[in-house]
Amino acid sequence: MKRLKYLALFLILSIGFSCSSSSNEQTFDSSELPRMILEQTEKVIEDFIMAKDGATIEIPAGFYELSTQLILDNKSNITIQGAGMKQTVLSFKDLKTGGEGIKLVGNNITIQDLTIEDAPGDGVKAQHVDGITFRRINVTWTNGDKSKNGTYAIYPVQCKNVMIDECIASHSRDAGIYVGQSENIIVKNSLAFGNVAGIEIENCDNAEVFNNVARNNSGGILVFNLPGLPKADGAKTKIYDNDIIENNHENFATAIGEGPNGNTVTMIPPGSGLILLAAKEVEIYNNRILRNKTTGVAIASYQITGFPTEAPNWSPFTSDIYIHDNEYDRTKGFPDLTRELGQLISIYNAHGKAKTQDIIYDGFWDESISKDVTTNPMRICLSEKGMEDLFFTRFDLSKGEDNIKAFKDATPFKNCTVTVNTNVSAIIGM
Secondary structure (H helix, E strand, O other): OOOOOOOOHHHHHHHOOOOOEOOOOOOOOHHHOOEOOHHHHHHHHHHHHHOOOOOEEEOOOEEEEOOOOEEEEEEEEEEEEOOOOOOEEEEOOOOOOOOOOEEEEEEEEEEEEEEEEOOOOOOEEEEOOEEEEEEEEEEEOOOOOHHHOOOEEEEEEOOEEEEEEOOEEEOOOOEEEEEEOOEEEEEEOOEEEOOOEEEEEEOOEEEEEEOOEEEOOOEEEEEEOOOOOOOOOOEEEEEEOOEEEOOOEOOOOOOOOOOOOOOOHHHOOOOEEEEEEOOEEEEEEOOEEEOOOOEEEEEEOHHHHOOOOOOOOOOOOOEEEEEEOOEEEOOOOOOOOOOHHHHHHHHHOOOOOOOOEEEEEOOOOOOOOOOOHHHOOOOEEEEOOOHHHOOEEEEEOOOOHHHOEEEOOOHHHOOOOOOOOOOHHHHHOO
């Protein structure tokens, strides 16, 4: 698909410019905490360096100004314990070397009850950890220019048995809670706001995302499979009982290159509740998907990005999707015009220009399975109550941007179900 290169002038004149919100909201004011002296800060650094397997690293209440990373390298059975999210704050605003504020490598590591502020890169990164728990962690940035914020707040990658519980992530210029190339994942009871992407599951197997609030991000919850990564296609994600509300924040992500994956998050149009991109075996149910001004749910294949779609052991198509029993509210302004996907939805949807959509499907499918998309070859299954009252659009982009077609008939996708078995709770324990 060629990318959309222009907006219809009459549309701009008729509805004005698309406005997106921006926010530097903080959950509490850390400036009121006592500043810890140099010796107290150095003790925290030393505790990380000297930690033995089985240790508990206790960080007392206070505001710690760190100029170096905190690293656990190949440690096992470690607990990092603060005095509470509003009591123990680790600030990395003065960090001169390294990217992450905290980096964790090893097995069976728990980090809990503290706040991480202003890391130049990622807030807390766990890599190659089997058994990683983030509990009551708040990761944020306090800068005025959000495009200079770090990439990810909470960032487990290439991990197994991941638990993220009662955490808060805000103001990341990519994803607040990001789990990448991992397996057996639970994200629950957490809050993501003010990020480009609130919660993102990328190239992962067996994930459950539930009882979370994703609000005031550009995109609320994402399930992506990107090409060219060490772990290829992920599958089996359940997203349920979440509040995905008013994710209309401006997209302040900065491009990191023109190659595959380099610009993916920059393409998210503000006002996106939930986006599936090349996702496999996803069940979405019992969520409240409310007042996201562009679309509640976007079902998209990788072709929509315009990037190359060939990669080993990976498919660009979104398939085996079951969306049911969610609540929608599309009464929040009109779709975003600052991103090409937002332009597509606003101008070409099947319900009238500048109409927010509840569910959109980009209409790409694997023609080696069927030559007719109405046979539902990708097994996209929609079983929403009152489906006849929702705004659904399926696009036909096969003939290029000069001949885009849109269809409101969801009938080919209604009378089917997909079974998604994760068994994550049994694996990790609740």
